[in-house]
Amino acid sequence: xxxxxxxxxxxxxxxxxxxxxxxxxxxxxxxxxxxxxxxxxxxxxxxxxxxxxxxxxxxxxxxxxxxxxxxxxxxxxxxxxxxxxxxxxxxxxxxxxxxxxxxxxxxxxxxxxxxxxxxxxxxxxxxxxxxxxxxxxxxxxxxxxxxxxxxxx
Numbered sequence: 001x002x003x004x005x006x007x008x009x010x011x012x013x014x015x016x017x018x019x020x021x022x023x024x025x026x027x028x029x030x031x032x033x034x035x036x037x038x039x040x041x042x043x044x045x046x047x048x049x050x051x052x053x054x055x056x057x058x059x060x061x062x063x064x065x066x067x068x069x070x071x072x073x074x075x076x077x078x079x080x081x082x083x084x085x086x087x088x089x090x091x092x093x094x095x096x097x098x099x100x101x102x103x104x105x106x107x108x109x110x111x112x113x114x115x116x117x118x119x120x121x122x123x124x125x126x127x128x129x130x131x132x133x134x135x136x137x138x139x140x141x142x143x144x145x146x147x148x149x150x151x152x153x
Contacts (some may be wrong), residue, residue, distance in 0.1 A: 009079075009108055012037050013140045016079040017110070017147065019048040019058065025150040026050060030113075032082045032144075034058035036066070036104070039075035055090035058082075063098050077106040081144040083113040084123040096123045099132070106133045110140035 012035055019033025026049075035046040047061025056064075059080055066073070084095035084107065099107060113121035127134050 008037075008041060009135065009137060012077070012079040013081070013108060013110055013137055015043075015046070016058075016081045017140065017143045019046055020081045020144065020147040022051075023049040023058075023147070026054070027150070030082050030151065031147045032058035032080060033147075034062045034078060034080040036062050036073075036076050036078045038072040044070070044072055044076060057085060057088075057091075057095050059084050059095040060091070060098055063102055068102060073102050073104050076104050077108055078104050079108045081110045081140070081147065083109050083111065083121055084127065085113070086122040086126055094123075096126050099127065100130050104132070106135070108135045108137060110137050110144040112136065 015035050016033040019035065020031050022033070023031035025031060029049060032049045033046070034048070036044040038044050045062045045065040047065065048058045050056060051061045059078060062078065078099060084099055086094050086096045088094045107127055109124070112124060124134050124136070
């Protein structure tokens with residue numbers, strides 16, 4: 001990765017963390033921010049947990065704001081403060097499934113989902129197995145956990 005790409009990853013993960021702070025805290029859910037960025041560095045869409053209803057996830061919210069046929073998705077990156085979910089009871093499709101359906105080729109996360117609600121989240125593994133590049137930014141993990149202090153994680 002070149003220095004500009006690394007700088008952009010830091011910039012966009014910082015934006016995702018800012019979005020996570022907009023989440024109404026909930027005792028049974030993480031506060032997560034997500035931003036989708038096109039290849040040229042322009043923001044396409046963003047979202048955060050519980051933005052439109054009590055069950056919406058950040059990635060789901062960001063993806064719902066753009067057409068699935070938007071050609072920019074084929075070269076975009078989605079930044080999420082938490083590993084995309086791989087199990088879900090509140091919706092028919094997980095965030096991992098939504099990302100795969102969108103054809104976004106690169107996912108950047110701050111933090112792997114702990115086993116608080118799901119024993120073994122497989123978002124990272126499922127995305128990687130499908131050919132998606134997944135980058136973890138552990139330097140942002142503490143910031144992502146801090147937004148979730150209400151969960152004692």
